[in-house]
Amino acid sequence: MKIFDLHCDIGSDCEYQLMKGELEPFKTRHLQKLIDGEVSYVCCACFFYGKETWDEMAKMIVDMNSELMKNDVVFVKDNLDYFKEHRVHGIISVEGMCGVQENPREKVQFMKEHNVKVASLAWNDENYLATGVKGNVCRGLTSAGLEAIDEMAKCGIALDVSHLNEASFWDVIKNHSGKVCATHSNARTLCSHDRNLTDMQIKALAAKGGIIGMNACRFFVSDNEEEQNVETLAKHAKYIADLVGVEHVACGFDFMDFFGEGGLGEMAKDIESDDKAQNFVEALRKVGFTEEEVEKICYKNALDFFTK
Numbered sequence: 001m002k003i004f005d006l007h008c009d010i011g012s013d014c015e016y017q018l019m020k021g022e023l024e025p026f027k028t029r030h031l032q033k034l035i036d037g038e039v040s041y042v043c044c045a046c047f048f049y050g051k052e053t054w055d056e057m058a059k060m061i062v063d064m065n066s067e068l069m070k071n072d073v074v075f076v077k078d079n080l081d082y083f084k085e086h087r088v089h090g091i092i093s094v095e096g097m098c099g100v101q102e103n104p105r106e107k108v109q110f111m112k113e114h115n116v117k118v119a120s121l122a123w124n125d126e127n128y129l130a131t132g133v134k135g136n137v138c139r140g141l142t143s144a145g146l147e148a149i150d151e152m153a154k155c156g157i158a159l160d161v162s163h164l165n166e167a168s169f170w171d172v173i174k175n176h177s178g179k180v181c182a183t184h185s186n187a188r189t190l191c192s193h194d195r196n197l198t199d200m201q202i203k204a205l206a207a208k209g210g211i212i213g214m215n216a217c218r219f220f221v222s223d224n225e226e227e228q229n230v231e232t233l234a235k236h237a238k239y240i241a242d243l244v245g246v247e248h249v250a251c252g253f254d255f256m257d258f259f260g261e262g263g264l265g266e267m268a269k270d271i272e273s274d275d276k277a278q279n280f281v282e283a284l285r286k287v288g289f290t291e292e293e294v295e296k297i298c299y300k301n302a303l304d305f306f307t308k
């Protein structure tokens with residue numbers, strides 16, 4: 001079964017490797033694993049934790065473009081037929097826009113020109129545009145943040161709310177006219193992590209036509225260590241589908257195995273890396289989804305979200 005993974009820190013990993021002198025990190029570290037797991041579409045996140053400058057942000061976005069172009073796998077909406085022949089499509093995404101410290105519209109346009117299809121305003125930090133989950137609970141979007149999301153709607157860049165605090169989340173819901181999604185968050189009713197979404201947030205996202213990518217990091221899957229596995233992750237998919245409809249459920253595994261033992265240790269059992277992605281397909285079948293529903297969750301919902 002084809003998979004569309006809405007979030008993987010491949011952009012950051014490639015940038016670190018390029019700085020170490022690796023020549024083709026996407027090809028040598030990621031491509032084969034994506035093929036083995038049938039991950040046909042992957043959002044390659046350029047991740048910024050809160051201190052990076054615009055120059056650093058822009059450089060990573062440009063470098064990710066060249067990495068994907070070298071392998072001929074850049075996802076371009078207008079060229080779907082051509083890319084049907086390809087097994088892997090890389091979508092450029094941005095996680096955290098802390099480098100935007102002035103002229104938000106210009107910066108968003110730069111992102112559009114460099115094939116960014118989805119972006120989040122903040123990681124866990126508090127920045128010029130918005131407030132992440134670890135920031136001041138009363139602080140939401142700034143006026144620059146509102147300008148940024150307006151420009152994102154105009155440029156067709158989907159807005160990812162995954163790391164926003166609740167104040168910022170509700171500012172987005174109230175003010176954003178474009179596409180909105182949570183690329184890597186689960187249901188808070190099943191697991192109390194503050195990066196997971198409340199039922200009210202899930203309903204608000206669904207009402208705006210949003211999709212939610214199921215996150216395979218173990219602390220997002222269950223509070224109980226014994227249940228941090230792929231079966232429990234499928235239960236999050238089931239819970240959200242029952243709450244708002246299967247059309248809003250997708251994959252956003254947030255694999256970190258390529259960051260070494262520490263990253264690998266963050267992942268839930270049997271869903272640790274791209275080459276294990278098919279275990280999620282099996283787990284979805286086990287929790288009672290029909291084959292048509294499994295297909296929607298695995299890739300169709302996300303593909304529709306980016307192409308329609």
Ligand SMILES: [Zn+2]
Binds near residue numbers: 095
């Ligand atoms: Zn994240």
